[in-house]
Amino acid sequence: MLKINNLHINYGGIKAVRGINLTIEDNKIVTLIGANGAGKSSTLRAIMGLVKKGEGTVKYNDENITDLSTVDIVKKGIVLVPEGRHVFPNLTVEENLILGAYTINDKEAIKNNMAQVYEIFPRLKERHWQKAGTLSGGEQQMLAVGRALMIKPKVLMMDEPSLGLAPILVKEIFDIIKTINEQGNTILLVEQNAKKALEIAHYGYVLETGELKLEGTGQELLNDSRVQEAYLGEAR
Known part of the structure; x- marks a missing residue:
């Protein structure tokens, strides 16, 4: 609490x-x-x-x-997804996600967490190679949330x-927010x-x-x- x-x-x-x-x-x-x-x-x-x-x-x-x-x-x-997304535009989707796991030293854990993020956001998996700055606004918001989820907050x-x-x-x-909540x-x-x-x-x-x-x-x-x-x- x-x-x-x-x-x-x-x-x-x-x-x-x-x-x-x-x-x-x-x-x-x-x-x-x-x-x-x-x-x-x-x-x-x-x-x-x-x-x-x-x-x-x-x-x-x-x-x-x-x-x-x-x-x-x-x-x-405890993690904050800031207003305005603040993704790293010149890095790929996957690189942005990896940066979200900066407090984790276990490569296998990072890999597993990324797989879970891709399960919630299949669109990010499809675009894992794409630079974040070229994503749509909705996709950037998904990336910002996915990046926060990388440490399993x-x-x-x-x-x-x-x-x-x-x-x-x-x-x-909002459907995604409900899903994240339902996952604990x-x-x-x-x-x-x-x-x-x-x-x-x-x-x-x-x-x-x-x-x-x-x-x-x-x-x-x-x-x-x-x-x-x-x-x-x-x-x-």
């Missing part, structure tokens, strides 16, 4: 995140929704040690990992995985496509200007008139 308690994040004089508490239970999909600038991405980056926390703690299985380096957090099995955090994708690919990405991965998902995120989430949090305003099961939030009006384009 991943627990975030009283998290504060400051950028100069700007309070980006103010005292939020999150619980991400094992083998669940938990989503964090909110408008642009709400502090969603900052929260993920703070968990990974990529931005400084002004206050608060991050615990994983009751171990305090608040001040660990990003590399040590990855070694604990226990907690997979995803930042806007559907951003900029065609509707048919959005459905495919805990997922913390940040998404602006609130409807899709809440449809697959076991639990969700609504973040507004750095503060948590609502929380509940995915279905509870889908049925909440405040969420419908603010994030789903509906009103009662």
Whole structure:
């Protein structure tokens, strides 16, 4: 279980995140929704040690990992798929995947993990020789997720995985997220496509200007008139 308690994040004089508490239970999909600038991405980056926390703690299985380096957090099995994919464009699909396994020294384990990634993403296997920069946006997103899966993470955090994708690919990405979860991965998902995120989430949090305003099961939030009006384009 991943627990975030009283998290504060400051950028100069700007309070980006103010005292939020999150619980991400094992083998669940938990989503964090909110408008642009709400502090969603900052929260993920703070968990990974990529931005400084002004206050608060991050615990994983009751171990305090608040001040660990990003590399040590990855070694604990917590991985972030960043917004914008950030694949290495001049390297092949396979080379990108190998880089995702940088904490693993066992070549056989890397080979087995790659085979499992190719099983989830057969399109990547077909294009294993192709440079990542020549892939479509959807294929690059698959590669970014596959690269994160190369260390067999226990907690997979995803930042806007559907951003900029065609509707048919959005459905495919969310189906893949469900499949990854069903295989035993805990997922913390940040998404602006609130409807899709809440449809697959076991639990969700609504973040507004750095503060948590609502929380509940995915279905509870889908049925909440405040969420419908603010994030789903509906009103009662």
